Amino acid sequence: MASVSIKVVYQNETFLQAGIKKKVQISEDQLKFINRNRNKGFLTVNWEKTGSKNLLKYKVSNMTALSEYVKQNLTQEKYFELIRQIQRLMEFASENNLNYDHLVLTDPKHVYYDIEKKKIGVAYLPVLSRDYKCANVVKFLAKLHKYANITVTDQGVMQKYVFFLNDYLKTKKSSVLTHNHLYNLLHEVLEVSLGTPSQIAAEESGQTPADSSKTAAVGADNDHTIVVSGGKKAECPAYLKDENNREFAINHFPFTIGRKADNDLALTDKGTVSKLHAVITFENGTFYIEDKDSSNGTFLNNFAENSQRVIKEKLNSGDVIYIYNIPYVFTVNSADNATVVVGDNANRKKSESKNNKSKNIAYLVNSSSNEKVPIFVYPFTCSEISGIVIGRENSRDRHSIYIENISCSSLSVEGSDIAEGSRESIFSGCNFLYHGIPFTFFEEN
């Protein structure tokens, strides 16, 4: 059996890295497939070939190892919802002829959880070889259970589950736990309620890929039909807005603009526009507008017959692109609504990280529920911490972040009480108690 080395590496972003033999053939189809199906629970992956190995780097930035996540206090329902997610992922893998054994379900340390999206992310080895065996689902579940800290609401169900795991581990070592087994266990043996179908539908459609409005309208995964309002715009890295405020999502690159109908932005009734007039590209974290030898030219931020035509120019959010004389405002989606970016395109991932990094300056984590509250601007307040303000002040030669108690009867920072009307400097990692709820403040970068 071939071995795979799995570890976490940090290269400006955090990756779960799987190292496999150099000679093993990577299936690019599978690689693309899993990157397209991030919303199903696959971790987005990049493939690098080094002199000695194939390195598969799974992006896990802003995610928590499942082993760590379950150490928090979890309700029984939440816990089984996690297992249900694993089951659905296995089901999906099986339906799409992906090899079970290539799901990296060895250890909860290697499975990740996105707290914001409430989604599990499992690494999948997109290889043609059948030598790898990374999934031992029963062992995985047993380990997960060992780590987990669950608030048990139904002792009977929990006992049944634990009994099942132990029984499986002892007696059925060789047999494989399939998604069907797991489904039966959850539904028939344990009768676990996992939310109403509409809740699940809403959750899943929230993760619907950006690449087409069609998908959203037809039904995200053949199970549920739901249209997410504003989804199209919200999930693309950038968009164009015309004079009538109509928005055109730029959801892949190059994004073509021209008179012919097959362009992404087709201006079929405009005689001054060339068949393929211009394209918007995304390279190394930057958007560009490029003229495609159009007859009448493309202009940026200033249109005049004799002004300088664009050949290839960097785009910034807010720039006005003139397709000859027709203006379009180019806008980069800000991080708050670009939460889902589908990872079949390395460029798009970069745009995501770019957005996140430039917009999100800090965040709060509710240490008991693990919820993350992003901070985009100072001074900041929100419903979770009403009555207190987090701000930035400049004094003499430096700036600092402070937390100010405006009207909160109970606030303490790192053990010191902060009375109403007073403030305290804070910095990354500082813990504070707001009405007894623990929060930690983190600065980005």
Place this chain on the structure above:
Amino acid sequence: MKYVFSYVTTEGAVRKINQDSLFIVTAKYKDDEIFFGAVCDGVGGLSGGEKASGYVCKRINAWFTEDFSELMSSGASILKIRKSLDDRLHQLSDNINAYAEKKNSDMATTFTSLLVIPQMRHILIAHVGDSRLYRIDDEEIKLMTSDHSVVAQEVRNGIITEEMAENDPRQNQLTNCIGAGLEDTSYDYSIADISEGSCYMLCSDGFRKKISSDEIQEYLAPSNNKDEKTITYNLECLKNKVMKRGEKDNITALMVKLC
């Protein structure tokens, strides 16, 4: 809490002077031991760089023995400790600027420090410039600081990629440091829980530019560094590797294992 630590520092293959400075100090307080270590990478012509880095090390070491110990015995919170350190660093920056102006020279230094306070179960990280602090476990290596350099800033803003950054000629341009006439500046601080069994490694940019974080982890993982001797040996190995790969800068690294 017990600490096993060691360091390596050299002027490197090309430069005649080592402008890097470092210090390690421990103190016993209420039956437990506190650790404080820092790395400074001096910047500046003539003797400015090593003067600045040496001065900051010396004065911050004094802060530890004087101000910090007083704060601890008066039961001050981590916020007060941070503020006291921040005030001292700014004071040092002002002093360096005043001296540099008088001598009409450039003087600056980076500063990255790690303060482990077991009594509070916290570590406090103070950082400015492009020296770094890593936390190394057997499973992962994590960069705990962000570089204050033009290149790193552009990577963060998505202007250039990491690959482009590696070959960028502006490697040595800092956006923030102590001294250099900078007045409107603030330093980075963060606190985190003590991670027992982990190694923490502070280094100047010369130490890490020619090696990958994977290589660092391979050599410096806690399970490979049981005692001072092995830490020294592994740091030396990495240092030699870096020099072999043509690093011209001064090389400094300091590592402590918490056990």
